[in-house]
Amino acid sequence: MNPTVLVIEDNAQNAYLVQVLLQPHGYRLEFAEDGSRGLQMAEVLRPDLILLDIQLPTMDGYGVAQRLRQIEVLRGVPIVAVTSYAMPGDREKAIEAGCSGYIEKPIAPETFAAQVAEFLGAAQRPEGEA
Ligand code: MN
Numbered sequence: 712m713n714p715t716v717l718v719i720e721d722n723a724q725n726a727y728l729v730q731v732l733l734q735p736h737g738y739r740l741e742f743a744e745d746g747s748r749g750l751q752m753a754e755v756l757r758p759d760l761i762l763l764d765i766q767l768p769t770m771d772g773y774g775v776a777q778r779l780r781q782i783e784v785l786r787g788v789p790i791v792a793v794t795s796y797a798m799p800g801d802r803e804k805a806i807e808a809g810c811s812g813y814i815e816k817p818i819a820p821e822t823f824a825a826q827v828a829e830f831l832g833a834a835q836r837p838e839g840e841a
Pocket of ligand 1: 721764765766767
């Protein structure tokens, strides 16, 4: 089964880069341009992983993560913040908001797909296994 990845990202170039880097790995990719659309799509699609931009219009990624975490059917789905915020505390803020981890922007083409696979693998591994 090909994992479904929901990408919540308002920047078309970043969305395109994610598509180019992940498509060869056989993921089913879905894109949302803002948080409210992302929330709707997440509930319907029940993706295996959510990649979440933090700098989004209207509702920022922290707010989106908090709301995603309130959706019962998404329990256990990793939410990975994709963020260029370099300020100390921003990663902690992402984790506090419910994110499982983060990937740094600018996206590194050499390592991005492996980072995504790692978050997916960690989520799908049975509990208790290393
Ligand atoms: Mn953005």
